[in-house]
Amino acid sequence: MNRHWRLETDPDGIGWLHFNHAGAQVNMLSREALEEFATILSRLENITLSGLIIRSDKTSGFIAGADIKDFRDMTNPAEAESHIQRVHALFQRLEGLPFPSLAMIHGFCLGGGLELALACTYRVAEKSESTRFAFPEVRLGLFPGYGGSVRSVELIGPLGAMKLMLSGRSLNARAAMKIGLVDQIAPDRQLKAAAIKLLESRPTPRQAPLLQRLLNSVPARHALAPLLTKQTAKMVNPAHYPAPFALIEHWKSYAGDRSAMFASEAKQVARLLTSETSQNLIRVFFLQERLKSLAADSTFIPNHVHVVGGGIMGGDIAAWCALKGLNVSLQDRKAQYLSNAINRAYKLFTRKLKAQHQIQAAMDRLMPDPRGYAVAKADVVIEAIFEDVSAKQKLFSEIEQTAQPEALLATNTSSIPLQTIGDALDHPERLIGLHFFNPVAKMQLLEIVHSDDTAPELVNQAVAFARRIDRLPLPVKSSPGFLVNRILMPYLLEAVELLEEGVPAGLIDQAAIEFGMPMGPVELADSVGLDICLAVAEKLAPVYHLEIPQNLRALVKRNHLGRKSGEGFYRYQKGKKIIERRSAQYHLPNDLTERMIFRLLNEAVACLREGVVDDPDLLDAGIIFGTGFAPFRGGPMHYIGRGGLDSTRQRLDLLEQRHGEQFHPDAGWANLRSV
């Protein structure tokens, strides 16, 4: 009995193979589905058909890829390799069927799904924005392992195929057609007809154009591979992300020989899959899935969001919500304060939505509302005005009077305790924090801040709202700095401290980047604005006993506020950092990286002890998605665990002896054994 696949033959002798993975929203090539596919293949090999069409019965799309759960905790390369070889054999049997096969594709066609489609003779795709082709393996520290690295190169040539596999980026139907990944595209209403017609006419299967095939020759490969490597090294560090470089090497060495290339693919992907990098990235993938599935059962469906405060944060929050299809009203005290926000929104929409009618629709959804008409219509009201307690209290007591009784009242404050603002409300239990990060359109994390007063149902609603606007919700307890800013601050201050000791800014940043941070702490401080950093530091310092280095105060006093003022720790020309020559003689302190990272780790332990978040995984997720903390390291708590709890703790003790009490281990280290 088949659970996932269903084979039917129509009167014209075409076999229709329907894929409908049991117990899942999307089709995945799980082990079980692959095993069943093998039995289907045996049947197909024993019947005569005029052709086979493989299609998905899921509305979400064709096939979203392998089931990543299968790859979790895979540590044995030999086991991984033999799994890959089994799939290779399966897809080769599909390829070898005595009649043509065709993948009829709508929606997602990713990773293993795309590799299955590539093993078919033809591919027809729905002409729609929701049709998406991609090889996302690189994001998990892998490259395509079900024959994708072989067949994509054969079909569209090495340049297009490598670009697809190295970037992980997705293509819509039109773009896939253009590079030859699919044979034909057709609107939904014509998809079946197009597939049948193509099978009946049986054109010669596509292959890469001659010029592209020539690029697969030995001399071309040896000339091209170093260029690709160089290009890729500009984007990622091979020490952190080996997969793209392994892919280039794999192509360079074996592209001429099909069976050698399959063998190499199996070997290389198995090696990568069982590496720590890949396992950590898979961990991050599941952390993300976990955040996405929080409050999955919530019935809260927000339609209208009212944002008060037309500054950068408020304006960008409003624009983002409108981009994601919500009706949004944006209020500020005077009409002219909204100008900048409208302009930024238009730029965002132009960047994200290509079609003019979609841009117009997004602009129409975003209503400038200087008179605050729409408060009463809102399901969510978000306050994003300046950080002033009494202004916020006054605003919320007004909002409470006009808003619908069931509307979610939210503040975007980063420094004022929720309880303090809530004091102004008749019903403080209605208030929640929605702490967005700057830039809103880029930062995925949204801290859902709750206090003891907050009604638990509200947290669920806020999480549902975060999902509605495609952000990753992280419930955090209201305490100064919440999670992300609090953990980031000691790390930033340590960097500033190092500057004060005379370490060049460039070297500090380089050290952090080499650790895997997306941007060095000094440049990050400059980008956020030193005035803002100082203001946050001053709020957090008394609570968490932080020392604020004098040079930070001095710069702010001189109005050197970072990128926005043209000078901070670095100097900037037209918003671009001026890179200063470093003196070659400078000897780096050998604990430079540790000093920054261990301050961060120590604060993470403190947060966990205080229960700012519920568990170490949520903490890791928050820090990775909120700060970009080296994803391939799996998050701070995971990093501590991998480094060995005792030896990590000993390093910290050593740092304390050497540099003072800012490295004094938090009491929480004692509880960590249970992790």
Place this chain on the structure above:
Amino acid sequence: MNANQTYARPVYVVDGSRTPFLKVRGKPGPFRASDLAVGAGRPLLARQPFSPQQLDEVILGCVSSGPDEANISRVVTLRLGCGERVPAWTVQRNCASGLQAVDSAAQDIANGRADLVLAGGTEAMSHHPVLLNNKMLAWLADWNRAKGITARGRHLARLRPDLFQLIIALLHGLTDPVVGLSMGQTAENLAWRFKLSREEMDSFALLSHQHLAQALEANHMDEIEPIYDYAGLLYEMDEGLRADSTLQKLASLRPVFDRPVGMVTAGNSAQVTDGAALLLLASESAVNKHALPVLGKAVDTQWSALDPSQMGLGPVHAMARLLQRNQLNCDAIDYWEINEAFAAQVLACLKAWRDSDYLQNELGIDNSLGSIPEERLNVDGGAISIGHPVGASGARLVLHLLKTLQRTGAQRGITSLCIGGGQGGAMILEATR
């Protein structure tokens, strides 16, 4: 048959908004007609206790929408987030299209077809199309048919400069195709017929600006909602006001239509403008159902027609019939609005109104209707100072007159417009207490 019945069920005007009226500066302005209507409609709907999906229909007046705005009312309805199920239609009665929309909405409410209607008008005169002439279209069609280099070459040689003559729809629209006169020339006709002087006309124009300036000062224009273009530029105020206008300056302007000796100038004519005005009309049951605050009541409307070359007198014809039918005399009207297409035209209306010969001959009215007190006419300025986006003005007048009644505690007003092609329209509005 009497098409001018007093509304059978009460028709309430609940609320209204308009955009600032933006001067046309030669090139297409920042807003298309649908953008303007969305700009006026969004805040209006946002402050209502019901959802836009609950509207029964949307009716907009628009003389000429853009090529991508066919049935502009439906375009606007969808853009306003009314969902897919609110029907919408567009009406066109030239300069009174906005009033026509309000009347059509009122009729649908009065006869029970609708309870909640969004109605008004929008016009982006700066976006009125510029067209290729027919000779050019013919040339292009033949070009597509010409095959081969020689045929194409020969065809190219047939290009003549006059083929490139563009048709500016705005100018054509402001010219009567039947009598061959521009709207300004019909105003010159009235000035001549009623022996108006240039000074009278300029003084009237000056008064319009002074009235508007006072109204702004006193904050009587709160129906204007700010709008933003996509660059984020804010438009908060009407742009037509010339606060520094003087009689001397107005006297120095040259006649535009009967050059060089005429009297109608850019200074004593309505300004070519982009803008939109929207109103929310409701039946009694809708008012009760949603507990809507009511601005006032639309009582009755009259449409009349006359010689197209005298079109500016249309308001006299429409208002006279309307007052008669409702058995009202001038004393019963607290505030008057006559759309200021031209100073000459409004002044001619005032004279005709007092002229028993005119009333007798043209309207068959024996008795005088009384006189229109000028201090109760266009009290907050008019199209000469505010501007005249042709499709929107009628709705602006209804809205502002109701606001005036509410502000002053007055009972009844009448609003009217002259209409290119030789028509007039008028509506009686009442405050509700």
